[in-house]
Amino acid sequence: xxxxxxxxxxxxxxxxxxxxxxxxxxxxxxxxxxxxxxxxxxxxxxxxxxxxxxxxxxxxxxxxxxxxxxxxxxxxxxxxxxxxxxxxxxxxxxxxxxxxxxxxxxxxxxxxxxxxxxxxxxxxxxxxxxxxxxxxxxxxxxxxxxxxxxxxxxxxxxxxxxxxxxxxxxxxxxxxxxxxxxxxxxxxxxxxxxxxxxxxxxxxxxxxxxxxxxxxxxxxxxxxxxxxxxxxxxxxxxxxxxxxxxxxxxxxxxxxxxxxxxxxxxxxxxxxxxxxxxxxxxxxxxxxxxxxxxxxxxxxxxxxxxxxxxxxxxxxxxxxxxxxxxxxxxxxxxxxxxxxxxxxxxxxxxxxxxxxxxxxxxxxxxxxxxxxxxxxxxxxxxxxxxxxxxxxxxxxxxx
Amino acid sequence: xxxxxxxxxxxxxxxxxxxxxxxxxxxxxxxxxxxxxxxxxxxxxxxxxxxxxxxxxxxxxxxxxxxxxxxxxxxxxxxxxxxxxxxxxxxxxxxxxxxxxxxxxxxxxxxxxxxxxxxxxxxxxxxxxxxxxxxxxxxxxxxxxxxxxxxxxxxxxxxxxxxxxxxxxxxxxxxxxxxxxxxxxxxxxxxxxxxxxxxxxxxxxxxxxxxxxxxxxxxxxxxxxxxxxxxxxxxxxxxxxxxxxxxxxxxxxxxxxxxxxxxxxxxxxxxxxxxxxxxxxxxxxxxxxxxxxxxxxxxxxxxxxxxxxxxxxxxxxxxxxxxxxxxxxxxxxxxxxxxxxxxxxxxxxx
Numbered sequence: 001x002x003x004x005x006x007x008x009x010x011x012x013x014x015x016x017x018x019x020x021x022x023x024x025x026x027x028x029x030x031x032x033x034x035x036x037x038x039x040x041x042x043x044x045x046x047x048x049x050x051x052x053x054x055x056x057x058x059x060x061x062x063x064x065x066x067x068x069x070x071x072x073x074x075x076x077x078x079x080x081x082x083x084x085x086x087x088x089x090x091x092x093x094x095x096x097x098x099x100x101x102x103x104x105x106x107x108x109x110x111x112x113x114x115x116x117x118x119x120x121x122x123x124x125x126x127x128x129x130x131x132x133x134x135x136x137x138x139x140x141x142x143x144x145x146x147x148x149x150x151x152x153x154x155x156x157x158x159x160x161x162x163x164x165x166x167x168x169x170x171x172x173x174x175x176x177x178x179x180x181x182x183x184x185x186x187x188x189x190x191x192x193x194x195x196x197x198x199x200x201x202x203x204x205x206x207x208x209x210x211x212x213x214x215x216x217x218x219x220x221x222x223x224x225x226x227x228x229x230x231x232x233x234x235x236x237x238x239x240x241x242x243x244x245x246x247x248x249x250x251x252x253x254x255x256x257x258x259x260x261x262x263x264x265x266x267x268x269x270x271x272x273x274x275x276x277x278x279x280x281x282x283x284x285x286x287x288x289x290x291x292x293x294x295x296x297x298x299x300x301x302x303x304x305x306x307x308x309x310x311x312x313x314x315x316x317x318x319x320x321x322x323x324x325x326x327x328x329x330x331x332x333x334x335x336x337x338x339x340x341x342x343x344x345x346x347x348x349x350x351x352x353x354x355x356x357x358x359x360x361x362x363x364x365x366x367x368x369x370x371x372x373x374x375x376x377x378x379x380x381x382x383x384x385x386x387x388x389x390x391x392x393x394x395x396x397x398x399x
Numbered sequence: 400x401x402x403x404x405x406x407x408x409x410x411x412x413x414x415x416x417x418x419x420x421x422x423x424x425x426x427x428x429x430x431x432x433x434x435x436x437x438x439x440x441x442x443x444x445x446x447x448x449x450x451x452x453x454x455x456x457x458x459x460x461x462x463x464x465x466x467x468x469x470x471x472x473x474x475x476x477x478x479x480x481x482x483x484x485x486x487x488x489x490x491x492x493x494x495x496x497x498x499x500x501x502x503x504x505x506x507x508x509x510x511x512x513x514x515x516x517x518x519x520x521x522x523x524x525x526x527x528x529x530x531x532x533x534x535x536x537x538x539x540x541x542x543x544x545x546x547x548x549x550x551x552x553x554x555x556x557x558x559x560x561x562x563x564x565x566x567x568x569x570x571x572x573x574x575x576x577x578x579x580x581x582x583x584x585x586x587x588x589x590x591x592x593x594x595x596x597x598x599x600x601x602x603x604x605x606x607x608x609x610x611x612x613x614x615x616x617x618x619x620x621x622x623x624x625x626x627x628x629x630x631x632x633x634x635x636x637x638x639x640x641x642x643x644x645x646x647x648x649x650x651x652x653x654x655x656x657x658x659x660x661x662x663x664x665x666x667x668x669x670x671x672x673x674x675x676x677x678x679x680x681x682x683x684x685x686x687x688x689x690x691x692x693x694x695x696x697x698x699x700x701x702x703x704x705x706x707x708x709x710x711x712x713x714x715x716x717x718x719x720x721x722x723x724x725x726x727x728x729x730x731x732x733x734x735x736x737x738x739x740x741x742x743x744x745x746x747x748x749x
Contacts (some may be wrong), residue, residue: 163679
């Protein structure tokens with residue numbers, strides 16, 4: 001093994017791109033004004049923020065006024081769901097309904113639940129059941145305000161048919177419901193202009209694509225802005241949708257990382273797909289390992305595999321020791337791994353879901369990373385499958 | 400040695416980790432998440448995990464969290480509920496040691512390449528002349544926890560370190576304070592860690608009600624058969640229990656027998672509880688089984704007073720008549736200060 005650790009946990013977070021760091025440094029190091037002020041320092045901050053907003057809007061094929069900067073993907077998701085509910089309530093709609101899917105990131109899933117919304121089931125391959133979704137959309141009737149379907153699943157890499165959902169909602173809804181897509185993972189690998197075309201709301205998180213942590217955005221497209229109310233009480237920042245002094249350095253870094261990601265996406269996707277396929281093929285060749293979903297339904301960069309008869313917690317710990325970083329399921333407040341609700345929604349048994357591990361590649365991942373990861377998994381499995389415990393289990397027979 | 404320390408977030412396991420790290424062992428800490436979601440009460444709560452993590456950081460050792468909730472449910476909680484429903488006394492701490500700490504956790508440690516596991520139990524692991532591991536009472540008699548470890552075998556103990564058993568609780572507290580461990584002044588843990596709320600029957604009842612149907616019971620005089628009162632949940636009555644039997648009459652009355660199926664608790668005087676022996680099931684031996692007729696000391700609760708007995712074919716004969724051991728209760732067997740085995744008190748006659 002090489003000394004350098006191999007990071008195959010890009011779906012969790014990604015290293016800050018050097019270009020983003022460079023762009024942010026002046027604002028972190030040399031001081032930055034408050035964009036809401038009027039003096040020269042404040043105007044400089046306003047200018048940087050405006051430029052970042054224009055750049056990100058351009059990357060998304062949106063107008064500058066469509067971009068609402070937030071503290072991250074979770075806040076963007078909350079605003080995308082609770083914002084329209086608040087606005088609908090203010091407009092006199094009784095008990096507005098939001099509809100998500102069973103495989104959404106907790107930022108959406110828990111928000112939908114907190115708003116008393118509904119979750120559409122998914123098929124065994126992780127793709128939303130469009131028939132079931134349509135029934136929910138119809139049942140919600142005039143109370144339906146938002147339908148939320150993620151673009152790429154963070155645990156399985158499954159690509160959801162956002163455009164079909166847009167068409168379905170336009171066709172079947174009895175209200176002018178908004179369509180939201182959590183594109184936090186999707187933006188890294190998909191052109192949202194094409195794959196999420198027609199969606200009204202898009203959530204982004206900067207640190208998933210080489211931007212800084214603690215920074216995100218909600219794209220509020222095509223006049224959807226007047227259909228949202230802010231979640232935070234305070235100043236009129238971000239077009240009165242997100243109170244609080246703006247994170248100027250964060251916005252600047254996010255815009256740079258987004259532009260680079262967008263420009264390099266086609267090539268990065270092709271390479272990551274290839275590397276991911278190499279990884280999955282190598283893992284399967286080790287025996288007792290199978291992918292959670294077929295390749296046709298997912299991006300190649302997120303590889304969720306089941307390692308039979310091996311607890312993910314143990315495999316991850318040994319891989320960590322061997323300098324290979326991967327992850328599994330979702331962590332609870334204590335830091336323990338919990339059985340994944342995403343896999344559970346796909347019909348994976350609780351006991352089997354504890355054997356699932358996720359490897360996720362980034363634009364800077366290499367074939368050498370993949371090969372080192374394969375060697376480490378092989379070594380770890382040799383130990384985990386080769387050691388028998390010494391605990392006696394049940395009571396010894398009576399003499 | 401590479402040692403995986405089970406750190407509960409309490410003072411004993413904190414000091415255990417510190418003692419081993421101080422001796423130059425390669426120590427890694429792990430907290431088992433055994434129960435519930437993000438609850439902040441009871442065992443293995445988020446704050447306990449945070450405490451363990453802080454101690455590990457203070458000691459400069461790695462710390463992990465293992466999710467063993469399914470194993471805990473199957474090995475400890477389900478048997479706890481079943482025992483109550485059968486009118487037997489449950490032993491959650493013993494079962495946790497049997498199925499979790501020295502089974503799932505120990506096996507995981509060995510698979511991960513550790514040489515041994517350590518816990519903060521007040522008991523000692525010694526070595527016989529044959530090199531076999533033995534289990535001995537802790538140095539601090541008042542805090543001795545060898546009873547809850549009595550179901551372990553030499554094979555398990557061979558891979559177990561119990562560093563705080565070599566010292567006293569007062570010394571543990573003193574060391575924790577001297578080393579400024581964040582858990583130095585933390586209160587000791589409760590008996591049944593997964594039952595939320597204040598100690599007592601009310602909390603146990605609320606817990607069981609969430610998992611099973613409980614039944615009111617008639618309280619009858621064992622001698623006359625006369626009904627003296629009633630209890631809201633016959634499943635919660637333990638043999639030997641005195642309080643909460645709904646008996647208004649004066650005089651000390653004890654639960655002598657619990658028949659859950661019939662919904663009956665028989666009560667009587669202390670003399671009605673007298674027994675000359677106890678039948679044992681699910682017997683375990685630390686090392687070689689003792690021969691029938693061997694003299695042992697038996698202990699029937701975590702901090703109960705040991706009593707002399709002779710090993711019989713199906714259980715123990717007491718040297719002197721004593722209060723009956725509640726069915727379901729673990730009985731630890733000692734020779735001197737050494738644990739030799741264990742069994743579970745059954746209803747059958749010895």
